[in-house]
Amino acid sequence: MTADPSPPVRLPEPPTRPTLTREYLATAALALIDTHGLRKFSMRKLGAAVGFDPMAVYRHYADQEDLFDGVAEALFAEIDVGTLPWDGPWRRLARDYCLRLRDTLLRHPHAVQVFATRPVRSPASIDTGVKMLTKLRDDGIPPAQALRLFRCLREFTVGHALAIAVTRLGAGRRSRRPGPGSPDYNLLAEAADATTPDDHFEAGLTAILHGFEQPAP
Amino acid sequence: MTADPSPPVRLPEPPTRPTLTREYLATAALALIDTHGLRKFSMRKLGAAVGFDPMAVYRHYADQEDLFDGVAEALFAEIDVGTLPWDGPWRRLARDYCLRLRDTLLRHPHAVQVFATRPVRSPASIDTGVKMLTKLRDDGIPPAQALRLFRCLREFTVGHALAIAVTRLGAGRRSRRPGPGSPDYNLLAEAADATTPDDHFEAGLTAILHGFEQPAP
DNA sequence: AGTTTAAATCTACATCGTAGACAGAGGCGA
DNA sequence: TCGCCTCTGTCTACGATGTAGATTTAAACT
Numbered sequence: 001m002t003a004d005p006s007p008p009v010r011l012p013e014p015p016t017r018p019t020l021t022r023e024y025l026a027t028a029a030l031a032l033i034d035t036h037g038l039r040k041f042s043m044r045k046l047g048a049a050v051g052f053d054p055m056a057v058y059r060h061y062a063d064q065e066d067l068f069d070g071v072a073e074a075l076f077a078e079i080d081v082g083t084l085p086w087d088g089p090w091r092r093l094a095r096d097y098c099l100r101l102r103d104t105l106l107r108h109p110h111a112v113q114v115f116a117t118r119p120v121r122s123p124a125s126i127d128t129g130v131k132m133l134t135k136l137r138d139d140g141i142p143p144a145q146a147l148r149l150f151r152c153l154r155e156f157t158v159g160h161a162l163a164i165a166v167t168r169l170g171a172g173r174r175s176r177r178p179g180p181g182s183p184d185y186n187l188l189a190e191a192a193d194a195t196t197p198d199d200h201f202e203a204g205l206t207a208i209l210h211g212f213e214q215p216a217p
Numbered sequence: 218m219t220a221d222p223s224p225p226v227r228l229p230e231p232p233t234r235p236t237l238t239r240e241y242l243a244t245a246a247l248a249l250i251d252t253h254g255l256r257k258f259s260m261r262k263l264g265a266a267v268g269f270d271p272m273a274v275y276r277h278y279a280d281q282e283d284l285f286d287g288v289a290e291a292l293f294a295e296i297d298v299g300t301l302p303w304d305g306p307w308r309r310l311a312r313d314y315c316l317r318l319r320d321t322l323l324r325h326p327h328a329v330q331v332f333a334t335r336p337v338r339s340p341a342s343i344d345t346g347v348k349m350l351t352k353l354r355d356d357g358i359p360p361a362q363a364l365r366l367f368r369c370l371r372e373f374t375v376g377h378a379l380a381i382a383v384t385r386l387g388a389g390r391r392s393r394r395p396g397p398g399s400p401d402y403n404l405l406a407e408a409a410d411a412t413t414p415d416d417h418f419e420a421g422l423t424a425i426l427h428g429f430e431q432p433a434p
Numbered sequence: 435a436g437t438t439t440a441a442a443t444c445t446a447c448a449t450c451g452t453a454g455a456c457a458g459a460g461g462c463g464a
Numbered sequence: 465t466c467g468c469c470t471c472t473g474t475c476t477a478c479g480a481t482g483t484a485g486a487t488t489t490a491a492a493c494t
Contacts, residue, residue, distance in 0.1 A: 019471095019472065019473085020472080020473085042449080042450060042451080043450080043451065043452085044449085044450075044451085047473095052472095052473070052474090053473060053474050053475075054474095055452085055473080055474070055475080056472075056473055056474080058451095058452075058453095059471080059472055059473065060472090063451075063452075064451070064452095113330065113333075113334050116330075116333070116376075116379055117330050117379065117383055118383060118387065119380070119383055119384045119387060126403075126405060129405045130403045130404050130405045133404045133405055133408055134404055137404065143404050143405075143407060143408035143411070144408045144411035144412050146408065147405070147408040147409065147411075147412055147417075148412060148416065148417035148420060149417070151380075151414075151417045151421075152373070152417050152418075152420070152421035152424070154376075154380075155373060155376035155377040155379075155380050155421075156369070156372060156373040156376055156421070157376075158376045158379075158380070159333075159371075159372035159373055159374075159375045159376020159377070159379070160372040160376070162333055162334065162372075162375075162376070162379075163336070163368075163371075163372050163375070166334055166335060166336055167336045170335065170336060174338055186343075186347045187347050187350045187351055187354065187360050188343060188346040188347045188350055188360075188364070190360060191350055191360035191361045191363065191364040192364065194360070194361035194364075195361050195364055195365060197368075199365065200364075200365035200366070200368045200369050201369075203365060203369070203428065203429070204368075204369035204372070204373070204425060204428070206428060207369070207424050207425045207427065207428020207429060208373075208421060208424045208425060208428070210424070210428055211420065211421070211423060211424020211425070211427055211428060212420070212424060236440090236441065236442090237441080237442085259480080259481060259482080260481080260482065260483085261480085261481070261482085264442095269441095269442070269443090270442055270443045270444075271443090272442080272443070272444080272483085273441080273442055273443075275482095275483075275484090276440080276441055276442065277441090280482075280483075281482070281483095
């Protein structure tokens with residue numbers, strides 16, 4: 001070590017900084033959003049957070065909209081659709097897909113609205129759609145009807161995740177819920193006390209899944 | 218006119234500029250968002266658009282978040298729940314409520330995400346909730362179960378409106394859908410051609426409405 | 435009239451998204 | 465090997481933006 005004459009100090013490890021990648025930037029952006037919230041996120045902070053120039057991101061994404069598309073893609077990738085029960089009955093497959101989607105989104109409450117506010121058209125997403133429709137068709141469900149079913153499931157699931165994320169994050173920002181005995185303790189407050197904010201989700205899934213059993217007349 | 222000595226000129230009509238109101242600001246903000254998009258909206262533009270100082274808005278709303286709460290409230294008011302068929306069967310009432318909510322949101326595609334990303338806790342919204350639960354309870358549905366049902370309906374409806382608004386606004390931003398004959402014309406594209414982006418909505422409502430018929434065991 | 439108070443205005447600041455010019459490094463044909 | 469080209473990252477710059485704070489104006493009340 002001390003024998004090397006020319007450089008006065010050999011840094012212990014040039015901390016492997018090859019180049020930036022779209023994928024890496026997207027996941028880094030997601031991590032930033034997770035920890036500091038969507039409101040505080042900025043392109044410059046992302047560049048700085050990964051140890052590059054604040055403007056470096058623009059070499060890989062045209063603008064913030066483009067970056068957020070990448071974040072949505074990263075979220076979809078996290079669902080890991082490959083490990084879904086593709087060989088089981090289609091109803092279970094669809095149900096598990098929705099549960100996974102919900103869990104994934106709720107793991108990133110600050111990023112849910114990024115996912116919810118854009119149509120995800122990534123190849124991975126399209127492939128999954130094709131695979132789903134193919135399976136349902138093989139089980140006798142016409143693709144058009146299957147697509148309608150999945151649109152329902154997806155909109156419900158995303159709407160649910162968004163609602164849950166938003167109430168969890170915004171908790172405390174507004175008035176507390178009235179407790180029993182308060183003049184505002186109405187039927188709604190009473191019912192809210194008798195439920196959890198999310199104990200309707202699986203029932204909703206079941207309802208949609210069963211409502212689509214019989215094909216359109 | 219000319220006899221009045223003290224003011225040199227009497228303006229023909231002081232164009233009725235009394236003071237700003239929270240409500241007026243909220244609807245003006247909604248109008249601005251409608252015409253120029255949420256992205257281009259700013260607090261200063263709102264102040265200027267209503268003919269006041271750019272900073273005037275902050276006298277009535279603490280910050281942008283607060284303003285958007287007001288915008289969501291204005292959207293809810295536009296549903297005009299008072300004219301719903303409160304005397305008909307509850308299923309029809311709930312269905313019409315969802316349809317109205319969807320139509321209202323889709324009339325403001327740029328503002329849907331403002332509505333979707335906050336829990337609306339306005340008095341008007343709470344009153345509606347109480348009225349709904351009361352009606353359902355009178356029809357034999359336990360309030361907790363009714364609340365679960367309405368959460369499903371609401372999340373589905375908002376999720377749907379958001380999805381539709383987002384695809385309509387973003388149309389053209391990305392690759393066109395592959396046409397028949399293209400190598401990418403897969404089962405998904407085929408099914409998409411056989412459906413409209415929203416012809417599943419009413420079926421979804423029906424499914425949820427029927428799935429909740431039998432109370433939890 | 436004088437005083438209190440709310441509403442509106444003005445100034446100021448840090449930050450943001452993004453455009454555009456510039457720099458170094460690696461590849462590649464000559 | 466040389467010169468060139470392209471790709472990535474850097475730097476500077478500009479016009480907004482959200483919001484804090486001091487200041488003015490006008491209305492309301494005593």
